[in-house]
Amino acid sequence: MSGRERERVSVLALAAFLVSGHRSVEKVCANASELACGHDKTAHSGIRKLQFQIMQQQFNEKNKDIQIWVKDRLAPRADAKVSVFDSAVQGGDAVWEGIRIYDGRIFCLDRHLERMQNSAHALAFANVPSSEYITDAIRQTLRANGMFDNAHIRLTLTRGEKITSGMDPRLNQFGCTLIVLAEWKPPVYPPSIKLITSSIRRNNPMFLDSKIHHNNLLNNILAKIEANYAGADEAIMLDSNGFVAETNSVNIFCIRNGQVLSPSPDACLPGITRGLVIEICKENGIPVLERNLSLTEFYTADEVFCTGTMGELTKVAEIDGRQIVNKSKLEVLAEIQVHFRRLTKEWGTPI
Numbered sequence: 001m002s003g004r005e006r007e008r009v010s011v012l013a014l015a016a017f018l019v020s021g022h023r024s025v026e027k028v029c030a031n032a033s034e035l036a037c038g039h040d041k042t043a044h045s046g047i048r049k050l051q052f053q054i055m056q057q058q059f060n061e062k063n064k065d066i067q068i069w070v071k072d073r074l075a076p077r078a079d080a081k082v083s084v085f086d087s088a089v090q091g092g093d094a095v096w097e098g099i100r101i102y103d104g105r106i107f108c109l110d111r112h113l114e115r116m117q118n119s120a121h122a123l124a125f126a127n128v129p130s131s132e133y134i135t136d137a138i139r140q141t142l143r144a145n146g147m148f149d150n151a152h153i154r155l156t157l158t159r160g161e162k163i164t165s166g167m168d169p170r171l172n173q174f175g176c177t178l179i180v181l182a183e184w185k186p187p188v189y190p191p192s193i194k195l196i197t198s199s200i201r202r203n204n205p206m207f208l209d210s211k212i213h214h215n216n217l218l219n220n221i222l223a224k225i226e227a228n229y230a231g232a233d234e235a236i237m238l239d240s241n242g243f244v245a246e247t248n249s250v251n252i253f254c255i256r257n258g259q260v261l262s263p264s265p266d267a268c269l270p271g272i273t274r275g276l277v278i279e280i281c282k283e284n285g286i287p288v289l290e291r292n293l294s295l296t297e298f299y300t301a302d303e304v305f306c307t308g309t310m311g312e313l314t315k316v317a318e319i320d321g322r323q324i325v326n327k328s329k330l331e332v333l334a335e336i337q338v339h340f341r342r343l344t345k346e347w348g349t350p351i
Contacts, residue, residue: 062184067144069137069180074144086177087159091167094158094177094215095119098309099138101151101182105348106138111272116157119213120176125159127175134178135349141180142351152185152310156215189233189311194318195247197295198223198235202245202267210245210269223248234306236295236319239267243292250308252316253277254301255332259287261297273307280339286332295319302328313337 068080075081087093097112113131120128129137138153145151156179162171200223203210208219220237227235227248234247246252246268253262253274260281262274281288298304304316304324315333316324 057185057188060184066183067141068182069141069178071177074141080179080181082158082177082179083161085162085165087162087169087172088156088177088215090162090165092214092216092218093123093169094156095123095125095213096157096215097153097155097213099153099155100187100309100312100344101142101147101149101153101351102344102348104148104351106142106153106351107344107348108272108276109135109138109349111275112155115213115272116155120157122209122212123159123214124169125157125176126169126172127160128157129176129178134180137178137180138182139351141182145182147182147184148351150184150186151182154181154183155179156181158215187310187312189306189314192315192317193233193306194231195234195236195316195320196227196230196232197320198226198237198248200226200235200237202237202239204240204267206240210267211265213269220248236298237267238295239263241292243294244298247306250306250311250314252298252304252306254293254298255303255305255330256297256301257328258330258332259289260332260336261293261301262288262290263293264290271308273309273312276340276343277307277313277336280336280343284335284339286336299324302326302330303333305333313340 251274
């Protein structure tokens with residue numbers, strides 16, 4: 001088999017991974033290496049490149065005909081629409097949550113709904129539906145789709161429809177628009193990811209407070225575009241003082257000599273999963289501290305990982321071309337992951 005043919009086999013093996021939604025990139029890459037006969041440098045180069053690019057999500061055929069909640073009822077995917085006068089369309093004027101489903105339970109639902117209600121209040125939304133109403137809409141959506149595991153919800157609440165186009169919230173006279181988008185979606189991150197540092201700074205409270213979980217994500221999207229062009233999975237965003245805030249879509253931690261360190265929640269979103277990690281550390285005797293952290297402290301850390309609902313806890317292998325080397329030989333991240341997995345099996349609101 002020629003080098004080109006072996007690389008093609010490797011690509012096909014990894015393509016099969018994307019279609020199947022398999023959780024172990026390392027296993028698939030190992031199988032691809034075997035198919036490539038283990039010695040061809042060109043094939044291994046292709047495997048390595050695709051291993052870092054594999055985080056890009058793909059369309060799942062199971063989501064083709066899902067039911068989606070819009071306003072006050074379910075609609076098939078093809079008919080699930082909002083008005084062109086809706087505030088989400090007019091100005092990104094909405095708040096949202098990402099929620100995961102584990103084994104018949106909605107994980108951390110109370111915490112997500114509390115944050116959504118707080119964000120809507122901070123933005124002075126009117127006629128906000130109650131948490132009980134939103135919970136019922138979520139349950140109806142999940143049951144209609146038969147989703148009880150390996151599912152993810154994009155929960156959105158907009159300021160609602162306007163009587164005419166314009167920025168003024170007084171034009172919103174019909175109440176909020178609730179959207180419950182539940183999809184078949186296991187965690188989308190591979191076992192380890194590659195980061196670069198973005199030139200885009202994370203918003204701080206002087207401009208748009210990240211503690212409002214809003215839909216105006218251009219700040220993050222611009223950073224993600226830089227990561228895409230650089231061939232990285234995510235982009236680290238610094239605050240206005242040059243300290244690490246978070247990545248374009250998830251929170252970030254580093255571990256140094258057994259101590260877990262998190263950037264202070266000044267410019268970053270205090271994520272639900274981030275909060276759980278801090279709680280896990282405190283409850284299990286793992287030293288944890290929130291403080292300003294420089295890029296150098298991440299470059300030279302023993303372990304670095306990201307946290308978020310979409311990808312849970314994900315190891316970072318490389319930042320700006322620097323490999324993350326565990327000099328301490330301590331496996332703190334693995335210990336935290338065990339505790340986190342236990343919570344996903346025990347916590348949650350029944351569907």
